[in-house]
Amino acid sequence: MSTVRFHPRSIALAACFVAMIGMANQAPAASASNRTGKQIVESICIACHGEGKDGAPRIGNTNDWAPRAKYGLNQLSKSAMEGVRKMPAHGGEASLTDLEVERAISYMVSGGRAPDAAKLSGKVSHGTGEQIVASACGNCHREGSNGAPKIGDANAWRPRLAKGINELVSSAIHGHNKMPARGGFANLSDADLRAAVSEMASKSSTPTN
Numbered sequence: 438m439s440t441v442r443f444h445p446r447s448i449a450l451a452a453c454f455v456a457m458i459g460m461a462n463q464a465p466a467a468s469a470s471n472r473t474g475k476q477i478v479e480s481i482c483i484a485c486h487g488e489g490k491d492g493a494p495r496i497g498n499t500n501d502w503a504p505r506a507k508y509g510l511n512q513l514s515k516s517a518m519e520g521v522r523k524m525p526a527h528g529g530e531a532s533l534t535d536l537e538v539e540r541a542i543s544y545m546v547s548g549g550r551a552p553d554a555a556k557l558s559g560k561v562s563h564g565t566g567e568q569i570v571a572s573a574c575g576n577c578h579r580e581g582s583n584g585a586p587k588i589g590d591a592n593a594w595r596p597r598l599a600k601g602i603n604e605l606v607s608s609a610i611h612g613h614n615k616m617p618a619r620g621g622f623a624n625l626s627d628a629d630l631r632a633a634v635s636e637m638a639s640k641s642s643t644p645t646n
Contacts (some may be wrong), residue, residue, distance in 0.1 A: 474544030484529040491523040511559035514539040531618035534612045537626045561626035566636030573622045574633045583615040606631045
């Protein structure tokens, strides 16, 4: 049986990747945005929550928010990220980070009195990184469609890995080149995307032959 030999540079890249994964697991799902809940509400959420479009609870209306507030911020944020009734996932703005969504919800529920969170109080999960890649990301990354780095292609992933996992996750959240925000799956959370990116990168950090 022949022995597979890896170039020293590939081995170094793999070691670097393992180190980045370790740091990534200690970091938030994505870099926190500087936008406040008030800014997000006034620029995005107000389109529906200002006048109560399609039954959306109106900003500043205690009666609208009271029956929803009893479920707690975690559940309200999850509903906003996943989509509920006529509201699409992430409020129709897939590029919003989960933290931004939570800040906006907190602002509206409290009538603008709650301080902006520095980190998420909860998260949404759609399975393991492998499962998310199989059901979503793999649609493009299996074959390298539309310029997406192909899973297992170390040369395609090398310049991307050099930027670090946080940067890759940020690109997945906000969209990059021909890839739409959240890969076109607006209900995926930041944590979901981190798991999927880490899964694909782990299979692409060294040559397969």
